[in-house]
Amino acid sequence: MAPKNLFILAGDIGGTNSRLALHNLPAGEDDESYKTPLFTKTYGNESYVINHGAEAFHVILNTFFGEFISSDATELTNAQFEQGRKNDVAIVACFACAGPISHNACTFTNIEFKKEGYSGADKFVIDGNIITDSACGLMNAIVHCKVVNDFVGQGYGSLDLDVSKEAVSLVPDSDKLVDTLGPKVCVGAGTGLGQCFLTRSNRDPSLGYECFPSEGGHVEYAPRSDVEIELLQYLKKKFSQNHRVSVERVVSGKGLANVYEFLAQKFPDRVDKKVHDEFLTAGDMQGKVVNVNAKEGSLCEQAVHISAAAYGSECGSAALKFIPTGGLYVTGGLTPKLLKYIQPSDSPFMKAYHDKGRVTPLLDSVPIFAVLSEDLGLRGARVCATAEMNLWLAKQGLSSSAAEKSVEKVKEKSAWTNPLMAFLHVAAAVGVVALIGTQRKK
Numbered sequence: 001m002a003p004k005n006l007f008i009l010a011g012d013i014g015g016t017n018s019r020l021a022l023h024n025l026p027a028g029e030d031d032e033s034y035k036t037p038l039f040t041k042t043y044g045n046e047s048y049v050i051n052h053g054a055e056a057f058h059v060i061l062n063t064f065f066g067e068f069i070s071s072d073a074t075e076l077t078n079a080q081f082e083q084g085r086k087n088d089v090a091i092v093a094c095f096a097c098a099g100p101i102s103h104n105a106c107t108f109t110n111i112e113f114k115k116e117g118y119s120g121a122d123k124f125v126i127d128g129n130i131i132t133d134s135a136c137g138l139m140n141a142i143v144h145c146k147v148v149n150d151f152v153g154q155g156y157g158s159l160d161l162d163v164s165k166e167a168v169s170l171v172p173d174s175d176k177l178v179d180t181l182g183p184k185v186c187v188g189a190g191t192g193l194g195q196c197f198l199t200r201s202n203r204d205p206s207l208g209y210e211c212f213p214s215e216g217g218h219v220e221y222a223p224r225s226d227v228e229i230e231l232l233q234y235l236k237k238k239f240s241q242n243h244r245v246s247v248e249r250v251v252s253g254k255g256l257a258n259v260y261e262f263l264a265q266k267f268p269d270r271v272d273k274k275v276h277d278e279f280l281t282a283g284d285m286q287g288k289v290v291n292v293n294a295k296e297g298s299l300c301e302q303a304v305h306i307s308a309a310a311y312g313s314e315c316g317s318a319a320l321k322f323i324p325t326g327g328l329y330v331t332g333g334l335t336p337k338l339l340k341y342i343q344p345s346d347s348p349f350m351k352a353y354h355d356k357g358r359v360t361p362l363l364d365s366v367p368i369f370a371v372l373s374e375d376l377g378l379r380g381a382r383v384c385a386t387a388e389m390n391l392w393l394a395k396q397g398l399s400s401s402a403a404e405k406s407v408e409k410v411k412e413k414s415a416w417t418n419p420l421m422a423f424l425h426v427a428a429a430v431g432v433v434a435l436i437g438t439q440r441k442k
Contacts, residue, residue: 003088003089003090004088005076005080005088005089005090006024006025006090006091006092006389007022007023007024007025007038007089007090007091007092008022008023008024008025008091008092008093008094008382008385008386008388008389009021009022009023009091009092009093009094009142009385010023010093010094010096010378010379010381010382010384010385011093011094011095011097011381012095012096012150012153012375012377012378012381013045013057013095013096013097013098013106013126013150014045014098014150014190014191014192014333014377015045015098015108015110015111015190015191015192015254015284016044016045016046016190016191016253016284017042017043017044017045018042018043018045018048018057018060019041019042019375019377019378020040020041020042020043020060020064021037021039021040021378021381021382022037022038022039022040022064022068022091023035023036023037023038023382023385024038025386025389026386035160035379035382038068038073038074039064039067039068039071039073039074040378041064043060043063043064045060045111046283046284048060049111049124053122054122054124054125056124057124057126058131058134058136058139061131061138061139061142062136062137062138062139065081065138065139065141066078066138069081069138076089078138080141081138081140081141082137082138082140082141083140084135084140084141084142089141090141090143090392091141091143092142092143092144092145092146092385092388092389092392093128093131093142093144093145093146093385094146094147094148094381094382094384094388095126095128095145095146095147095148095381096148096150096151096152096153096154096377096378096380096381096384097126097147097148097149097150098110098150098190098191098192098194099149099150100149100213100215101147101148101149101213103129104127104128104129104145104146104147105125105126105127105128105129105130105147106125106126106147106149107123107124107125108123108124108125108126109192109218110191110192110254111123111124112124126147127147128145128146129145131145132144132145143392144388144389144392146384146385146388148213148381148384149194149196149213150194150377151186151188151194151195151196151211151214152196152211152212152213152380152384153376153377153378153379153380153381153384154186154188154194154196154329154331154332154376154377154380155184155186155196155197155198155209155211155212155380156211156379156380156383156384157375157376157377157379157380157381157383158184158186158198158327158329158331158371158376158380159198159208159209159383160376160379160380160383161329161371161373161376163175163327163369166371166372166373167329167369167370167371167373168339168343168370168372169367169368169369170330170342170343170349170350170353170368170369170370171364171366171367171368174327174367174368174369175367176367177325177365177366177367178325178326178367179325179326180200180205180326181202181205181326182200182323182324182325182326182327183197183198183199183200183322183323183324183325183326184197184198184199184209184324184326184327184328184329185197185198185318185319185322185327185328185329186198186328186329186331186376187216187314187315187318187328187329187330187331187332188329188330188331188332188333188334188335188371189251189253189255189311189332189333189334189335190252190253190332190333190334191252191253191254191284191333192217192248192254193216193217193246193247193248193251193252193255193314193332194216194217194331194332195214195215195216195217195318196211196212196213196214197211197212197214197322197324198210198211198212198326199212200326209326211380216318217246217247217248217251217252218246218247218248219246219247219314220244220245220246220247221235221244221245221246221247221249221250221310222247222313224309224310224313224352224355227266227306228306228310230262230266231250231259231262231306232245234262234265234266235249235250235258235262238258247310247314250306250307250310251307251310251311251314252287252334253284253286253287253288253333253334254286254287255287255307255310256286256287256290256291256303256304256307256334257279257286257287257290259290259303259306259307260279260286260290260299260300260303263299263302263303264276264299267299270298270299271299272293272298272299272300275289275293275298278293287334288337290303290304291304291337291338304338304341305341305348306348307338308338308341308342308347308348308349309348309349309351309352310352311330311334311338311342311349311352312347312348312349312350312351312352312353313352313353313355315328315330315349315353316352316354316356316363317356319353319362319363319368320359320362320363323362323365323366324366325365325366325367326367327367327368327369328366328367328368328369329368329369329371330342330368330369330370330371331371331376333374335370335371335372336370336371336372336374339370339372342370343370353368
């Protein structure tokens with residue numbers, strides 16, 4: 001028998017925040033209500049990492065489940081979660097994490113912590129295998145955990161985007177330029193700089209888009225002015241690099257802080273002491289301090305202009321590499337915050353985007369959108385978690401011969417290309433759709 005209380009847990013785990021959302025499963029083919037989470041919370045990573053080190057994310061998960069149980073969203077108890085499947089609770093999770101993925105684990109690029117008795121810093125890791133096997137408190141309810149790159153989450157989330165309401169076109173009539181068979185690209189700045197691309201089969205478009213991660217945010221930063229050449233030299237020295245630094249060192253929240261820091265040492269007479277003191281004590285929020293204080297003529301404004309131009313240049317480079325006629329989506333938490341430096345046709349972003357020499361006209365065929373919604377990663381993680389629930393149910397032997405055939409069809413089509421339908425094929429075969437409908441709280 002399938003557990004009576006089935007949930008999917010989506011997580012968008014960035015360098016600064018962990019965003020979590022717990023969902024019911026779809027109760028039918030046309031059910032859209034499951035997209036609205038039963039419970040969602042955001043946790044700042046810094047304090048958890050400082051206080052709990054390698055166990056920080058496990059503490060976040062147990063805190064999240066505890067707050068869910070204490071809320072009005074459920075009548076389930078701590079004991080039911082702690083006993084997991086033994087008490088008919090099963091959660092399948094997918095976490096979209098900001099770093100490269102290997103063997104279902106993410107080593108974060110921008111989170112480190114100090115070990116007691118160890119002089120250096122250790123990288124922060126989220127391991128889906130450890131979470132699946134854990135019997136630690138409320139986490140015992142997680143029966144399967146999948147870890148994907150954060151921009152795999154962004155990519156699948158972009159397929160759920162209503163660009164007319166949740167994005168702005170950066171070139172005229174972008175929505176009319178979209179080729180429904182063309183490649184898509186996401187480039188997004190937040191704590192770091194992420195990128196991904198999606199492709200669709202021309203031979204069988206019904207299979208939908210498949211998303212591929214990349215670490216394109218770590219390609220070389222290419223300065224475009226004399227001041228930016230000096231910035232490159234400064235960053236090489238700061239990060240002990242002989243030959244290059246990543247574009248992420250300029251295009252991200254931390255990158256914005258790096259640019260301001262460089263300008264402050266180059267132009268000490270222009271430093272606003274009050275702003276600078278706030279900057280020095282802001283920790284992970286230094287980029288925010290720079291953006292908020294970007295008054296006309298200030299060092300902060302100059303820093304934002306340099307960072308936004310580098311952002312546009314990198315998006316233009318991505319457009320040339322992939323020719324994303326299906327859409328180039330400028331995502332990430334920094335994008336809506338820097339919109340006035342991105343959206344206008346004469347903005348630092350757009351001028352750099354179009355500054356591609358002889359091949360600039362190629363960009364005329366690329367629809368480009370600045371995404372205002374900051375939950376794409378969570379949406380994509382939900383899509384992936386729904387597909388993983390489908391596969392988990394099948395592995396539990398919750399199948400008839402008809403279900404087994406459905407699973408084979410799902411495998412042939414790649415479960416993540418159409419995860420809702422994949423789940424529903426299996427769910428219908430094993431008779432769990434009706435059961436799911438009864439588990440919602442009235």
